[in-house]
Structures are given as structure tokens and as C-alpha cells.
Amino acid sequence: MILYNKIGDGYDNTRKADQYIVSRLISHLNLSEGEKCLDIACGSGNYAIALAKRGLDMYGIDESVAMIKKARKKNSKISWAITNAESLPFESCFFDGIICTLAIHHFSSMASAFNEAYRTLKSGRFVIFTSTKEQMEYYWLNEYFPKTLSESSKQMPKFNDIINELYNAGFYSTIHEKYDVRDDLNDLFLYSGKNRPELYLDPVIRAGISSFANSVNKNEINEGVNKLANDIKTGKINKIKQLYENSHGEYLFIVAHKA
Numbered sequence: 001m002i003l004y005n006k007i008g009d010g011y012d013n014t015r016k017a018d019q020y021i022v023s024r025l026i027s028h029l030n031l032s033e034g035e036k037c038l039d040i041a042c043g044s045g046n047y048a049i050a051l052a053k054r055g056l057d058m059y060g061i062d063e064s065v066a067m068i069k070k071a072r073k074k075n076s077k078i079s080w081a082i083t084n085a086e087s088l089p090f091e092s093c094f095f096d097g098i099i100c101t102l103a104i105h106h107f108s109s110m111a112s113a114f115n116e117a118y119r120t121l122k123s124g125r126f127v128i129f130t131s132t133k134e135q136m137e138y139y140w141l142n143e144y145f146p147k148t149l150s151e152s153s154k155q156m157p158k159f160n161d162i163i164n165e166l167y168n169a170g171f172y173s174t175i176h177e178k179y180d181v182r183d184d185l186n187d188l189f190l191y192s193g194k195n196r197p198e199l200y201l202d203p204v205i206r207a208g209i210s211s212f213a214n215s216v217n218k219n220e221i222n223e224g225v226n227k228l229a230n231d232i233k234t235g236k237i238n239k240i241k242q243l244y245e246n247s248h249g250e251y252l253f254i255v256a257h258k259a
Contacts, residue, residue: 011044011067011070012044012046012070013204013208014188014204014205014208014209015043015044015046015208016046016187017047017050018185018186019050020182020184021187022047022050022054024129024177024253025051025099025127025129026051026054028125028127028177028253028255029051029056029097029124031056031096031097031124033055033056034055034057035056035096035097036056036057036059036096037051037058037095037096037097037098038059038060038088038090038097038098039058039059039060039061039100039101040085040088040099040103040113040117041062041063041085041100041104041107042060042061042080043062043067043071045060045068045074045075045078045080047099047101048060048071048075049074049075052075052077056097059079059090059095060078060079060080061082061083061085062082063083063084063085064082065082068080068081068082084107085100085103085113085116086109086112086116087112087116088116088117090120091120092119093120094120094121095120095124096121096122096124097121097124097126098120098121098125098126099127099128099129100117100126100127100129100130101129101130102130102131102189103130104130104157104162105130105156105157106155106210110157110161110162110165111165111169114126114168114169114171117169118169118170118171118258121258123258124258125255125257126166126171126256126257126258127253127254127255127256128162128253128254128256129251129252129253130162130251130252130254131156131190131252132156132159132162132252133153133156133158134158134159134248135248135249135250135252136149136152136153137153138245138246138248138250139191139244139250140194140240140241140243141190141191141200143240143243143244144200144225144228145212145215145217145221145224146220147215147217147220148215148217148220148224151214151215151216151217152190152210152211152215159176159252162254166254166256170258171257171258172258172259174254174256174257175254175255176252176253176254177252177253178248178252179250179251179253180249181194181251183195183196188208189209190209190210191250191251193205194250197228197231197232197241198232201228201232
């Protein structure tokens with residue numbers, strides 16, 4: 001079963017387009033009103049819909065039937081398609097810009113997906129929002145859910161691997177901008193609770209995070225939640241957070257250019 005078919009029912013309870021992230025996507029895309037933009041692995045369409053409201057002609061693809069069904073209900077004017085990132089149903093040089101948020105770790109082949117992004121992009125920018133294996137090592141969640149985070153980290157590409165595959169696909173330059181989790185973040189993805197650890201005590205929030213929803217370590221999660229609840233109560237969580245402080249950022253915007 002595709003993971004996001006499994007967690008699709010309650011996904012929109014906790015996963016929403018964060019307006020700061022939307023603003024950075026818009027800035028990095030640097031597109032004009034009416035230009036075509038593809039959201040690869042769009043999920044339930046939150047970011048595609050947010051960018052459409054900013055005037056872009058949005059398209060969205062995802063391999064999850066449940067997610068695309070939700071997206072269509074929310075906005076029937078956007079062109080949605082059920083397919084995977086490695087085989088895009090669009091002609092070459094069709095889009096003016098492409099985004100992919102928090103999804104490259106789910107690709108069966110990052111190289112194939114980046115090749116397809118390059119093929120379907122005219123000239124412009126492919127904007128990726130992701131975390132990396134290196135960044136995840138500094139998540140304080142490792143203190144409470146080590147096996148679960150290890151599983152999740154294994155899926156994540158290293159920064160240099162992302163950059164190398166983008167160049168291999170044909171993109172001629174990249175820039176990156178680190179993202180530190182903000183206190184007002186309202187898209188509750190994996191490390192959204194960095195500054196609000198109480199979020200992880202809520203099973204509804206954990207159900208919308210693939211690392212928890214897909215974990216086979218249910219006993220560890222239950223034990224970790226109990227330990228975290230106690231550390232929040234005693235204040236120990238503040239010392240734990242200090243142990244994981246770093247300057248690497250928790251996520252990245254990576255912007256690849258096609259001439």
C-alpha cells in the first residue's frame with residue numbers, strides 16, 4: 001500500500017500550506033502571473049493550491065489516489081494527475097517552474113525524478129524543500145525515538161547526493177537556503193515541534209507525519225511519548241534541546257536552474 005493512501009484520511013487535519021514556506025517558494029521560483037508550475041508529489045494539494053492563489057497556473061501530480069482525490073475536492077480548476085515522479089505525463093519543456101516539497105525521499109529513483117523534472121521544464125527553476133540525512137542527525141527527536149528516526153534518516157538523501165543528481169540531470173547551477181523551524185509553522189511535518197515538543201504527544205499530529213505513521217517501532221514510540229511527556233513536565237526537555245543545537249538548519253530550499 002502506498003504510504004499516503006494509508007495516512008490520507010486525517011492528513012489535512014495537521015498538514016497545511018505554511019505561508020512563510022509559500023512565500024519562499026514564490027520568491028525562488030521567480031515566475032510571472034499565469035506561468036505554468038508543476039508540484040511534484042503534491043500530496044493533498046496544499047502548496048499547489050496556495051501557489052495558484054498567488055496567480056500561477058498550477059499542476060499537481062502524486063502517486064497516491066487518496067491524496068489526489070482530496071486535492072480535486074479542494075480545487076477542481078488545478079490539473080491533477082495520479083502518477084509518479086519518475087514518469088511525468090507531460091511533454092518536454094512544458095513548465096515554467098517546478099516545486100517539490102518534503103517528498104524527494106519518497107522517490108523510487110531520485111535520478112529518474114530529477115531527469116523528468118529537467119525534461120518537462122522549459123527554462124527556469126526547480127525548487128526543492130527538503131531535509132537531509134546530515135540535518136536529521138541534529139533533531140532532538142533522536143533522544144526519544146532513535147529507531148524511528150534512524151529508519152526515517154535512511155530514506156533521506158545526503159546533501160551532496162542531491163546536488164550531484166541535479167547536475168547529472170542537466171541543471172547548471174544550484175543555490176541553497178537553510179530553513180530553521182519557526183514558532184508559527186502551521187504545516188506539522190516531522191520537526192515542526194522543534195520548539196513546541198508538546199505537539200508530539202498528540203496522536204493526531206503523529207498520524208500525519210510519515211516517519212511516525214510508517215514506523216514499525218510502535219513500542220518505542222509509546223515509550224518515547226511517555227518519556228517526552230515527563231521531560232516536558234520536569235523541564236528536562238530544555239537541556240535535551242540544548243544538546244542538539246546546531247547551525248546547519250533543519251530543512252533546506254534547494255534551487256536548481258535550467259538554462
